[in-house]
Amino acid sequence: QVRLVESGGGLVQAGGSLRLSCAASERTFSTYAMGWFRQAPGKERKFVAAINWSGESTTYVDSVKGRFTISRDNAKSTVWLQMNSLKPEDTAIYYCAASQVLVTDIPAYAYWGQGTQVTVSS
Numbered sequence: 001q002v003r004l005v006e007s008g009g010g011l012v013q014a015g016g017s018l019r020l021s022c023a024a025s026e027r028t029f030s031t032y033a034m035g036w037f038r039q040a041p042g043k044e045r046k047f048v049a050a051i052n053w054s055g056e057s058t059t060y061v062d063s064v065k066g067r068f069t070i071s072r073d074n075a076k077s078t079v080w081l082q083m084n085s086l087k088p089e090d091t092a093i094y095y096c097a098a099s100q101v102l103v104t105d106i107p108a109y110a111y112w113g114q115g116t117q118v119t120v121s122s
Helices: none
Strands: 004-007 010-013 018-024 033-039 046-051 058-060 068-073 078-083 092-099 109-112 116-121
Touching (some): 018 033, 046 068
Parallel strands (some): 010 116
Antiparallel strands (some): 068 078, 092 116
16 A cells, blocks of 8 residues: 655745645555645645656646646655745645546545645735
């Protein structure tokens, strides 16, 4: 079973930046597409960003385009989410997840981390 561990969350002011990391225990990490999702209190979990196995293709939800960047280093079995120009509405628990293919749908992601809290103050 793939184990995913997120880190890098915290409290920042609006306009600030955070860089989230997701470390995978699985040696076949490079075969998976990876995604970031977020869940605000009382809300459903939503797609944020995803990257294919090679890092050549990425996709983002419209609300974070131009502000967030997803990247990966397969040699380090790690995926990152660089978040700039943060807004209070970005406040949520952020989860990384692994999928067989590059998609945005939650059911396609078989492995999930436990999440890291991101809080953006106004």
